[in-house]
Amino acid sequence: MSATLEAEHLYKVFGRRPDEALRRLEDGADREELRAEGTTAAVIDASFTVDPGQIFVVMGLSGSGKSTLLRMLNGLLEPTAGHVRFDGQDLTALSDRDLRAVRARKISMVFQHFALFPHRSVVENAAYGLAVQGVPRAERERRAGEALALCGLAGWEKSWPDELSGGMQQRVGLARALATDADLLLMDESFSALDPLIRRDMQDQLLQLQQSLKKTIVFITHDLNEAMRLGDRIAVMRDGRIVQTGTAQDILVRPADDYVASFTKDVDRSRVLTASAVMDTDVRGDEADCGCARESECRTVTPDTPFTELCALSALLTHPVAVVDAERKLVGVVRQSRLVGFLGNEEVARA
Known part of the structure; x- marks a missing residue:
């Protein structure tokens, strides 16, 4: 199982007198005030925990600080202040040599623009991280081949990067990351350069791989969908700060502020919401309270039932849909008016 990643009060300041700028930020100074003086506060007081086997997504517009934050997680950028801990180690306290060893193993x-070596074959590219570790050639080519197969590239091992499509090249980049068997994957806008259909295929690929590999993943994107x-x-990052952390449903239903809410306006709610977000919890703890004529007619769902399934079921019924827990106790009901409200009325959704 992958290890836990912790970021604790991370700051990254570029420019003159970073220590003074840090002090002012801690005292409440404005980022734009510092920028006018020639100092850029790229990341301000960022804290979060990524549990083992979790995909943690950092999203924000260009300039929000998300890529700078990612590079502090593996020591490519040294924090101005704060700590990064992974697998029990404080990465910010390691020597350069020890930090390189952590990054290697x-x-x-996984980068946005593939970062493949044009003069190396597909399998050599996938095996590059293992070569850095000093793994013998036969072993690294075997492990690289296994990683390529996981990414749907079996049979392409001897090909050259320019013989592959953009999506296939990105799969090689993903295979290279997987071949080292690293516990933590950092993915910086890894699918942003791909066409929409290929991008969705890569998202599917990542989700399928994660079901079996259970890596700890930090994924950077500017796309809320x-x-x-x-x-x-x-x-969600804005101007160097994390303004909200939560599940997709938390952010969609309970945005922290107008800035976060503005991101959610164009999101297809039906792909995100589940019964737990739309149900009315003011009910008694038995199935009969859903409003159906006889308990034997009661159609039930669980709190994690997708919104689209709820709509399909609700259309067949003349009464609300009952939501029950693992012990078949009623925890809520979903009314048709509530479903319609969540699709088209933000005030209903936030209520």
Whole structure:
């Protein structure tokens, strides 16, 4: 099982007198005030925990600080202040040599623009991280081949990168990260350069792989739909700060502020919401309270039933849909008016 990742009060300041800028930020100074003085506060007081086997998505617009934050997680950028802990180690306290060893064996990165070596074959590219570790050639080619097969590239091992489509090249980049068997994958806008259909295929591929591999993944994106499709939890960044952290449903139903709410306006709610978000919990703890004529007629769902299934079931009934827990106790009901409200009325959704 993958290890836990913790970021604790991370700051990254570029420019003159970063220590002074840090002090001012901690005292409440405005980011734009510092920028006018030639100092850029790229990340401000970022804290979060990524549990083992979780996909944690950091999303925000260009300039929000998300890529800078990612590079502090594996030590490519040294924090101005704060700590990064992974698998029991404080990465910010390691020597350069020890940090390189951690990056070689425990942390892999998948870049936006593939970063393949044009003069190396597909299998050589996939095996590159293992070569850095000093793994013997036969072993690294075997492990690289297994990773390529996981990513749907069996049979392409001897091909050259320019013989592959963009989506296939990105699969090689993903296979390279997987071949090292690293516990933590950092993915920086990894699918952003792909066409929409290929991008969705890569999202499917990642989700399928995660079901079996259970890696700890930090995924950077500017696309909220992608964030909500991939993320077990999502952190929304603005102007260097994390303004909200939660599940896709939390952010869609309970945005922290108007900035977060503006992102959710164009999201297809039916792909994100479940019964737990739309049910009325003011009910008694038995199935009969759903409003059907006889308890034997009661059609039930669980709190994690997708919104689309709820709509299909509700259309067949003249009474609300009952939501029950694992012990068949009634925990809520879903009314048709509530379903309609969540699709088209933000005030209903937030109520």
